[in-house]
Amino acid sequence: MQFKSKLVIMGIFMTLFVLCGQGSAFAESKELLAEGTYIMGDGETPTIAEERALLQAKRSAVEQAGTYVESFSRVKNYQLTDDEVIVLASGIVEVQVVDKKRTVNGNGIEFWVKIKATVDSDKIQEMVAKVKNRENVEDYKKLQADHVRDEQVIAQLKQQLQQTTAEDGRNEIKSKLNEAEIGFSVQYWLDQGNRYELNGDYRAALNAYSKAIYLRPDYARAYFKRGEVFDKLGQHEQALADYDRAADLDEQSTDAYNAKERIDEHRGQRQRLIRGVGMLLISGLTNRDRYIDRDRYRSRYHRQY
Numbered sequence: 001m002q003f004k005s006k007l008v009i010m011g012i013f014m015t016l017f018v019l020c021g022q023g024s025a026f027a028e029s030k031e032l033l034a035e036g037t038y039i040m041g042d043g044e045t046p047t048i049a050e051e052r053a054l055l056q057a058k059r060s061a062v063e064q065a066g067t068y069v070e071s072f073s074r075v076k077n078y079q080l081t082d083d084e085v086i087v088l089a090s091g092i093v094e095v096q097v098v099d100k101k102r103t104v105n106g107n108g109i110e111f112w113v114k115i116k117a118t119v120d121s122d123k124i125q126e127m128v129a130k131v132k133n134r135e136n137v138e139d140y141k142k143l144q145a146d147h148v149r150d151e152q153v154i155a156q157l158k159q160q161l162q163q164t165t166a167e168d169g170r171n172e173i174k175s176k177l178n179e180a181e182i183g184f185s186v187q188y189w190l191d192q193g194n195r196y197e198l199n200g201d202y203r204a205a206l207n208a209y210s211k212a213i214y215l216r217p218d219y220a221r222a223y224f225k226r227g228e229v230f231d232k233l234g235q236h237e238q239a240l241a242d243y244d245r246a247a248d249l250d251e252q253s254t255d256a257y258n259a260k261e262r263i264d265e266h267r268g269q270r271q272r273l274i275r276g277v278g279m280l281l282i283s284g285l286t287n288r289d290r291y292i293d294r295d296r297y298r299s300r301y302h303r304q305y
Helices: 002-025 046-076 082-092 121-131 134-163 167-198 202-215 220-232 236-249 255-282 288-304
Strands: 029-040 094-105 108-120
Touching (some): 046 094, 046 167, 108 121, 121 167, 134 167, 220 255, 236 255
């Protein structure tokens, strides 16, 4: 009996030891709480109003996460700039809505949302190299600037609507508000796509950018971003089609032209390589291995391009 009791006790200690060991191997995660509010005025829709409240809560969560990321990166000596910290924080925050409600006040309906944001330290380490890419930082800054611009436009339109009594004038302002709401939704999906792309979830990024294009088919940036993801997936014909569309819609932007040139350059290099192998065959080096090389290069590069 004593022997069996000792075995049981040893088993308990071994189990605790294993569990403790596993716990130390798990990534450290930090949970944050944030809130956002938005007052829906005349001419706005509840869906967009709720999304704006959520956006405000996410911004608050990202700011809190940025403080945590900065502290963690300093310990790890990642040497991140302020811009890189905030981009990294926005990319790794996982958000869950824990509560929301609507209340009526004097100016309209107020939407309130509370979220729980989780930050995983393992993801910080994974994302460091990506945020060092200046393009990712510039994309994020541009998106945030567009959000601020849209908010200012909507605030001005809401003020104009309150001050206008003529029916024709009110209808015109409401139409502009509706267009601004579409713009907000486009920026929302671009923001989502950018986050998915940063995390390497390219299929989800394609879906998000496609939704932005559906809402605004004449928006060059959405085509460029979707082309960028097609490019990363190796689907170069689709990438070129989106880059072409982006270049047609925005002739002043050099991003699409540069991307097209890069793909064309890759194509040229591969075609020259295939021709080079062919010339070796013509020169008399017609052994079996050379034929295999030629066929391998042709099948590989013609399939990709």
